[in-house]
Amino acid sequence: MACPVCKSINTGKVGHNTYYCANCLLEFTESGGEIEIFYIDAEGSSFALRDKEVALKLVESIREDNNLLLQEKLEELIIKS
Numbered sequence: 001m002a003c004p005v006c007k008s009i010n011t012g013k014v015g016h017n018t019y020y021c022a023n024c025l026l027e028f029t030e031s032g033g034e035i036e037i038f039y040i041d042a043e044g045s046s047f048a049l050r051d052k053e054v055a056l057k058l059v060e061s062i063r064e065d066n067n068l069l070l071q072e073k074l075e076e077l078i079i080k081s
């Protein structure tokens with residue numbers, strides 16, 4: 001399954017309906033046509049991201065290695081549970 005964020009096919013299945021993208025390092029789940037995207041932090045906690053645009057922004061800030069920005073942004077990008 002191609003990554004919904006970066007369209008890479010460099011993805012792997014890691015669980016039931018759960019996939020991991022080796023390109024943008026995000027996990028995503030597919031269930032009945034609904035796709036959810038998750039960011040996994042260094043401690044292994046997962047954060048549900050609002051949408052693809054948000055996920056793409058996050059991937060860009062990770063690429064730029066701007067961890068301070070990332071921490072700041074994460075607060076506003078995730079769906080609060």
Ligand SMILES: [Zn+2]
Nearest residue numbers: 003006021024
């Ligand atoms: Zn990807």
